[in-house]
Amino acid sequence: MRVNIKKITLIACSLVFLWLLLSYFSVLEVPKTVGPKHAAIEIENRILKLQKQMDEQIADSNKLLEKVKKHLNKNDVVKVDEFEETEPEIESVQSSDQLILPVLVIACDRVTVKRCLDNLVKFRPSKETFPIIVSQDCGHNATYEVIKSFTELDSSISVVRQPDLSEIALPRVKVKFRGYYKIARHYKFALNHVFETLGHEAVIIVEDDLDISPDFFEYFLGTYPLLLKDKTLWCISAWNDNGKKEVIDMSHPELLHRTDFFPGLGWVLRRETWTKLEPKWPAAFFDDWLRNPVNIDRKACIRPEVSRTYSFGKVGVSKGLFFDIHLRNIQLNMEYVEFTKLNLTYLYKEQYDSSLSAQVYSLPVMSAEQLMSAAPASAPVTVLYSNAKTYQRAAKRLGLMDDFRSGVPRTAYRGIVTCFVRGRRVYLAPDFEWTKYDSTWG
Template sequence: MRRRTFYAIVSLALLSWAGLTFHLFLQRPQGKVHRSSKLNDQLDLLELELQKQLRSNEELLIKLRSLKKKNIAQEKDSKSEEIIKESNSTSVKPSPIIGVLVFSCNRITIKRNLDQLLKYRPSKEQFPIVVSQDCGHEPTTKVIQSYGDQLTLIRQPDQSDIPLVGKEKKFKGYYKIARHYGWALNKTFHGFNYDTMIIVEDDLDISPDFFEYFLALYPILKSDLTLWCISAWNDNGKNGMVAENPEILHRSDFFPGLGWMLTKDLWLELQNKWPKAFWDDWIRQPAQRKERACIRPEISRTKTFGKVGVSNGLFYEKHLKFIRLNDKFVPFTQKDLSYLKKDNYDVEFVKLVYGTPAVTVQQLTKGSLSHSNPVRVTYTSKDTFKKAAKALGIMDDFKSGVPRTGYRGVVSFLYKRRWVYLAPTAEWKGYDSTWS
């Protein structure tokens, strides 16, 4: 529109100039009588007309320059808007703030855990650390306070005794832990208003890519409603039983814990029915799990160094101390992890497992196979699973019918450098919660 105005004004100026010139030439004097007088009059008139035209042209020139400036400015603004829109459409969304909740009680060795969290944490603002202490153990409190503003200390206010009778008395520690968990999760999700939390206990070592792992899997957790947690732990992650590839990740129907991430939405779902004890077994029940899965790594991103605790070292000497901790940094945030979404994962998983040749436990343990390719061992009952698991060196227990690390009933691991799938039949209909 402004270009048309510009051209119209220029055309008008040219037409005016042409008209004036035409008029002067038509008014040429005829004859010699009074020629000098008429010529002077015409020259005077011409001078006046030229002065008018010059003033008019100057005004037109000013308008033209003004229009030109506005036109250039508008073109720049238009280009800037296009660049901004394009930039906004391709820019990366701001990184989420993910709180880290460290549970502590009376271990002054929490320093080992906190040192690692602070060493590997990429950003204080993105990963604020909250240490929640129970027990009121002052030496531990002083260790935590020594970190100053690098973290936030909160203290469980309810230190009252929990009255129990009979056999329950020996499980008082589990009751206190559940009470502490419930209070601290309420405090961080509602008091601090965090949207997502990573749960850590004070006796865990972490890997160099601990934060990278959770940050990369955050979008998957938020977008795939068939997931309810991201865990850093592999229950069968002992040396010799994991692949030499720290990039491998799995879906699992078994809630692993020991360094895990949940959202506020999940806490809102669980908070009003939080159990009085044994929260981790409770959370594995069908009423809580609702057929949802977790993501777990092939090589654990956490490892416990707490031999002594409420479990009195249960499983530590025989199992936990052999768990392998990843020592390599994997840039997970630069990788496409969409294959972990259920719609993408399940088809390939079933095809892979049941496309693998079936063998017996005896063939595996005796080394009678002539190849080193992946194999499948079939179980048809709780007892056949347990026998195979014990023979092959993996955890053989169930929680609400789900074997540790299992997905669609399948437990995958390495045995003598060979991938093994301990799997139900292809007609598997789901978990039997009576298997425990």
């Protein structure tokens, strides 16, 4: 802008000077032949007349120059004013677009929800970014009182109670699964409350029996942009189903993976995904329903190498069996990772898929038995499987969960399960060209 002002001023001054020059010659008369005695008087009169006209021209020129300066200054002020007016507007837009990721706590009749809420409050970096919404089913008053002890002290924590506490009519063979039906009903109510009633765009979902890592919120802040940009993803999970310390690399807590198997247990869901899931939400076993690739449009989730959640809920609908066999041994990450400062573009589908395939099928091949019998080493290897039975045999030998849901092995991505065993990265991969999961497996 300063350069333009100088140019315009220079042009204006040049024009004024040109005008003065032309004016001078326009008023200058060619002298006629006069007598000698009148020559001096005639010249003096002409000089005086010329001087007067020159003074008038200079006065007019000064007025014109002042007008030019005022016009330039006015334009400059307008530009500054416009900038000053739009700057707060930009700040306003930025503040209104500030990320809000509410935490939805699914609660029922466990007063130990206090432990869950204590950790959420302890580790959350911002009340504004992470308001806490507790949805309680079951009508258990003691649990409700515990929840209220938090909501009464902190306005960023709220509670809503499931209004439908009716018994669900089931055939006799399904009565033992009633708890799973109530859970699915409660989730549907709670998610509709978050998305439809409160109008949030995304939510972090945890259950009332989960501990979280110190970097739990940082993990979701860093990975949430992936969910916005990569349309082949539908969720971000804080859980690794194969998260026992014997099969993970504890020295790389920053490592993340894509997976076709819905992990749950601390996960982010977007509103646009919920609008597609809600009309067909299942009556029971919603987690296994989400593990069917057909129901999630064959999209994937992000999971960590080291879990950011840990389940302490031995008492529940599974009667503690799954907890004792598996959940008790999952390792909770305790090293803070600044995910918002990491480059996570390697998780985008195109980059991840090509890199994974090139890596897995270029490595030396060993059987699971050979691997477990060999001395610990650092070189990565691939263990191949050809069908459901050979997969389960190898998974069990490596110390992995060996079950399937809709043909998908736990933590698998494009049929490949990655783990870290005896000091080396191991890929349990199909020995055939993978195209899709076989729902008859398992």
